[in-house]
Amino acid sequence: MDKAVANTPRSSPKWRYRALGVLGELLVTVGLVLALFVPWKLWWTDVEAHQNAQNELRVFDEEAEAAAGVPATETIDASEQRTDAAPVPTSTSGEVFATLWVPRWGPDYRVPVAEGIDLLSVLNLGFAGHYPETSKLGQVGNFVLAAHRVSHGAAFRDVDTLVSGDALVVQTPEAWYVYTVTGSEIVQPTETRVLASVPGDIDASPTMSVMTLTTCHPRLSTRERFVVYSTLSWWAPRSAGWPPGVEAH
Amino acid sequence: MYTALWRRLPGRTWVRILLVAILVALVVYALFTWVFPLIDQHMAVLERDVRIG
Numbered sequence: 001m002d003k004a005v006a007n008t009p010r011s012s013p014k015w016r017y018r019a020l021g022v023l024g025e026l027l028v029t030v031g032l033v034l035a036l037f038v039p040w041k042l043w044w045t046d047v048e049a050h051q052n053a054q055n056e057l058r059v060f061d062e063e064a065e066a067a068a069g070v071p072a073t074e075t076i077d078a079s080e081q082r083t084d085a086a087p088v089p090t091s092t093s094g095e096v097f098a099t100l101w102v103p104r105w106g107p108d109y110r111v112p113v114a115e116g117i118d119l120l121s122v123l124n125l126g127f128a129g130h131y132p133e134t135s136k137l138g139q140v141g142n143f144v145l146a147a148h149r150v151s152h153g154a155a156f157r158d159v160d161t162l163v164s165g166d167a168l169v170v171q172t173p174e175a176w177y178v179y180t181v182t183g184s185e186i187v188q189p190t191e192t193r194v195l196a197s198v199p200g201d202i203d204a205s206p207t208m209s210v211m212t213l214t215t216c217h218p219r220l221s222t223r224e225r226f227v228v229y230s231t232l233s234w235w236a237p238r239s240a241g242w243p244p245g246v247e248a249h
Numbered sequence: 250m251y252t253a254l255w256r257r258l259p260g261r262t263w264v265r266i267l268l269v270a271i272l273v274a275l276v277v278y279a280l281f282t283w284v285f286p287l288i289d290q291h292m293a294v295l296e297r298d299v300r301i302g
Contacts, residue, residue: 025250033280040285120290 003162041151049126049153056096056112056127064173064238074241076176078154081234086209087241089114089172091130098137100128100145103245104162111155113170117146126153128213134195137170138177138235141197141206149216149226156215159226160184166210168230169243175242179211186217187225194227208232 091097091114098113114122117129128147135141147155162168162181163165187194198204207229208234217226234245258265 022250033284036277036280037285037288040281041289044281 010073044135045124045152046154049124049148053112053126053153056125057099059111060099060112060173062094067173068152068238071238072241076236076243080236080240081178082236083234085234086235087175088138088176089174091136093132094118094121095128098170098172101171101243101246102162102166103169104166105158107245107247111144111147111153124146124152128155131195132172134212135197136207137172138175138209138232139247140209142195142199142210142212144195144212144214146214146232150219156213156226157219159213159215159228161218162213162228167233167243167245168213169246170211171238173238175235175237176240177211177235178233179242180233181228184228186225187227189222189225191225194225199227199229224246 022134039156089097093116094114096112096114100111100113102109111128112127114125114127115130116122116132123146128145130137131144131146134144135145147153149156149159162184164181164183166181168179168181170179185194193200193202194212194214196204197206199210207232211230211232213228213230215226216222255265255269258268260268
């Protein structure tokens with residue numbers, strides 16, 4: 001020990017100074033590790049979730065084609081747009097049962113939609129999640145989705161760019177569901193009325209199929225929620241082709 | 250601490266620099282793969298309402 005100290009020109013012979021030095025290095029190390037958390041959260045989780053979502057979309061397309069065949073590539077015309085009762089798909093917790101296209105965010109913007117809003121098994125994987133206690137897709141009632149606004153793929157990053165009249169297109173292996181945005185609002189996290197079958201009115205009984213998107217607001221914060229409302233305009237079997245604004249692959 | 254580590258590394262200066270780079274990469278990999286996801290779970294403010302960020 002003494003020899004080692006003597007051989008090191010700059011270290012103090014007193015153990016106290018050496019202990020202080022080690023403590024300083026530990027603190028610097030902790031600082032660096034904490035600083036690394038930021039790029040992990042804001043960049044790496046996006047990379048991972050995006051990759052995972054793309055893989056899920058590929059699997060979804062393969063399974064849909066195996067079940068229902070390759071859809072026609074032409075745009076669905078008005079005569080094929082149906083307004084009668086839409087098919088209601090079943091889904092189990094964590095399962096990717098649909099995909100959501102948002103033409104406003106680009107003709108190829110697409111995110112997997114899974115059952116449940118669990119962070120680790122749904123939302124952090126880059127999916128939009130369906131609140132299990134809300135109506136099912138296509139049912140009369142309120143089909144509510146949640147997704148990240150920032151990090152983990154940030155599927156609803158640009159939610160504030162949606163305006164009334166924009167199309168939101170949900171795709172299952174069997175059918176297309178084309179919703180039209182009717183409005184948006186910013187609410188407190190405790191305002192569960194947005195999840196009601198008639199959004200905003202807990203006591204009303206629903207007569208329409210609506211879809212509600214929820215995400216965090218403002219970006220990088222969980223203080224409020226950004227909520228977008230839409231109503232089902234029409235649906236069509238997937239074999240009919242592709243809805244306007246959605247890019248055929 | 251780091252001085253002691255540097256002294257224990259074998260080889261010439263460039264070999265040591267290479268070894269340090271490999272060690273740093275391993276530490277960052279471990280942080281990204283296991284440590285940060287674990288910390289993140291405990292940081293997430295979860296409420297059973299219109300949650301999610």
